[in-house]
Amino acid sequence: MLPHLLLLAPLPDFLRNPLGQRFTVHEYFGVTDKDALLQQHGPGIRAMVGLGGSVAPPALLDRLPALEIISVNGVGYDGMPVEYCRARGIRLTNTPDVLTEDVADIAVALVLMSSRGLVRANRLLHAGKWGEGANTLTTKATGKRAGIVGLGRIGKAIAHRLAAFDMEIGYHGRHAQPDVPYAYHASAVELAAWSDFLIVATPGGPGTLHLINEEVLSALGANGTLINIARGSIVDESALIRALSDGTIKTAGLDVFENEPHVPAELLAMGNVVLLPHIGSATKETRAAMAQLVLDNLAAHFAGQPLHTPVV
Numbered sequence: 581m582l583p584h585l586l587l588l589a590p591l592p593d594f595l596r597n598p599l600g601q602r603f604t605v606h607e608y609f610g611v612t613d614k615d616a617l618l619q620q621h622g623p624g625i626r627a628m629v630g631l632g633g634s635v636a637p638p639a640l641l642d643r644l645p646a647l648e649i650i651s652v653n654g655v656g657y658d659g660m661p662v663e664y665c666r667a668r669g670i671r672l673t674n675t676p677d678v679l680t681e682d683v684a685d686i687a688v689a690l691v692l693m694s695s696r697g698l699v700r701a702n703r704l705l706h707a708g709k710w711g712e713g714a715n716t717l718t719t720k721a722t723g724k725r726a727g728i729v730g731l732g733r734i735g736k737a738i739a740h741r742l743a744a745f746d747m748e749i750g751y752h753g754r755h756a757q758p759d760v761p762y763a764y765h766a767s768a769v770e771l772a773a774w775s776d777f778l779i780v781a782t783p784g785g786p787g788t789l790h791l792i793n794e795e796v797l798s799a800l801g802a803n804g805t806l807i808n809i810a811r812g813s814i815v816d817e818s819a820l821i822r823a824l825s826d827g828t829i830k831t832a833g834l835d836v837f838e839n840e841p842h843v844p845a846e847l848l849a850m851g852n853v854v855l856l857p858h859i860g861s862a863t864k865e866t867r868a869a870m871a872q873l874v875l876d877n878l879a880a881h882f883a884g885q886p887l888h889t890p891v892v
Contacts, residue, residue, distance in 0.1 A: 730782025
């Protein structure tokens with residue numbers, strides 16, 4: 581008999597189909613009567629799969645007494661109750677490393693798109709307004725200061741790329757890292773005041789909720805740009821909208837939002853932002869590698885072997 585698995589979100593076929601071959605899959609996200617599903621199948625669910633933005637509150641997990649493992653198809657797992665899982669002995673995995681390079685590429689793209697006004701120029705050209713687009717002067721990225729909030733795997737990959745543009749790199753995190761050649765700043769406010777580009781690359785979760793707030797944006801200043809490729813919850817979106825509207829900061833490049841897939845109408849209407857639909861890891865190669873890591877972690881667990889990328 582195949583183990584029962586609860587699926588929290590729709591998945592691409594290259595992950596969904598192999599899961600269907602190895603498990604009896606229950607699609608929690610697509611069921612209208614979730615209570616009925618949990619009543620009927622909850623006691624037998626042994627595994628769960630979700631995306632980086634999926635949420636599995638303790639109230640849900642309480643109804644899955646046989647749950648052994650949660651495998652997150654993403655690097656972020658802030659929707660998972662880590663301490664709850666640890667206390668219950670539920671194993672938790674994610675898919676780090678394999679998406680680092682793609683997400684770092686998007687961060688650099690947003691730096692260039694926002695500083696050089698590339699979206700606006702493209703739209704003007706398509707509208708037959710070559711002169712208007714070509715004659716609008718923008719801002720040079722080379723040589724500027726890039727402050728990175730969160731110098732983990734992705735943060736370091738971003739720093740490596742931006743250093744090639746002769747950008748000066750600074751960072752803020754929970755502690756200084758003596759083995760990196762970048763200047764450490766003791767707070768996000770201090771880093772923002774130093775930066776031309778403030779790039780958010782720290783994990784989400786309660787500890788970083790609205791870390792980028794009105795005070796940080798004020799410190800970034802009228803010539804500053806905010807880039808966020810991490811989690812929408814890290815930035816106070818209302819404060820960001822105000823800062824962009826009143827000129828507190830110059831522009832922003834965002835791949836993530838507080839309430840995805842909802843994007844505030846105010847942001848959509850602004851000409852001084854670049855907005856992407858959370859595509860940091862959206863390449864064929866990386867999504868395939870992420871899917872394989874999900875499958876490998878599940879296979880290792882049910883074979884009694886060490887997990888490849890354990891969180892808990």
